[in-house]
Amino acid sequence: MAKPEKPKKMSEIDPSDKPTDTKGFVRSLRNALNKDDGDKVTWDLTKDDSPTHVKDYISTGSTLLDYVISNRRNGGVPCGKITELQGEESSGKSLVCAHLIAETQKKGGIAVYLDTENASNPDFMRRIGVDLEKLIYVQPGTIEKSFEIIENVISTLRAKSPTQPVTILWDSVGNTPPQAEIEGSYDPNARMGLGAKAMAIGLRKITEMVGREQITMVFTQPLTYRMDAGLYGDPLGTKYGKALPYHSSVRLRVSSSTKLKDKDNTIYGIVTNGRIIKSRLGTSHRTCKFEIHFDYGIDDEASWYLVLHEAKLINKPGNGWCYIPDLPSGKIEEKGADAGKDRGLQFREAEFGNLCREDKKVRDWALDNLEKLLVVTYDEKRPVRVGEEVPNDGVVVPVLGDA
Secondary structure (H helix, E strand, O other), rough: OOOOOOOHHHHOOOOOOOOOHHHHHHHHHHHHHHHHHHHOOOOOOOOOOOOOOOOOOOOOOOHHHHHHHHOOOOOEEOOOEEEEEEEEOOOOOOHHHHHHHHHHHOOOOOEEEEEEEOOOOHHHHHHHHOOOHHHHOOOOOOOOOOOOOOHHHHHHHHHHOOOOEEEEEEEEEOOOOOOOHHHHHOOOOOOOOHHHHHHHHHHHHHHHHHHHOOEEEEEEEEEOOOOOOOOOOOOOOOOOOHHHHOOOOEEEEEEEEEEEEEEOOOOOEEEEEEEEEEEOOOOOOOEEEEEEOOOEEEEEEHHHHHHHHHHHOOEEOOOOOEEEOOOOOOOOOOOOOOOOOOOEEEEHHHHHHHHHHOOOHHHHHHHHHHHHOOOOOOOOOOEEEEEEOOOOOOOEEEEEOOO
């Protein structure tokens, strides 16, 4: 049996030789680059072993949010990529971080939480499902210290456990000062731009490490009002320059909308809007809505109802009951417009979340249809734009129509 050809160095490849087999020449060139460098620097993208391939995802706790981020079933925040989670106060940023920690631990992984706001509530995190004994909680103090901790944690964890899922969350970047600001005066003009410079340096150092070691890296950013937005620009922005937006593979904005009230008019939660500003995994500018309850966090299953109802998969004729025609109930209507027909599984709208959690048949039906509705395929050309509408946040969103 012939021995495989030994990889050549770059200097041993004759540039005057015209390659007759392009694939073979590319393969030999790739091997030569790796041999010259000593470490592996080139990959075959037809295989899944390169750092840029997403090999796993961490759920946000909301199935709908997972779909708009990753455009796939059982998706979420990508491992090996940088994700920016931005929003105003009380919009659910830290809550989503807590769910990411809990989901990482469910996968047997390790979560590191950098809390520079000193605002964590251990009791609430425990109710969401976080195992506090397995959580690495850090208060770094400065931007420079935060990046040092991130580098040390990645190196230490990967030396002991090369394949264990690792999620690092920094909450929040915009409220972490640079070292010079801590040591200086309170003059706001004394040290302008130092935070942006520190972020740019730190991100350039860790981005390659995050991809190579398959780390789930999440930064949260508080939104502030921009003075240079103009009449039609986005009035909200983030601090510390453009480094984080450029390095992020996913940029997600959350904002609170309506309040959830019980029959006594007591507010027990909010409906949160999620919008993808930037995505290298799927389509940008996708949106979703999900419920957040103050006592236990994201109510995932209850949030599915609106999507399925708008797709006409759940009927609500106006009598207070809802019906799923695809799931027969075995009950034949005796009178009315549906006499002699089975209207399908019957339930109240408020019961849908519990119904999905308790009945596997209903849950599987809902998840299968959510996949059909929410996964965007690129097999056909999208409809042409026939108009535009401007939402309240000032961002222009195309309105799609038939060609």
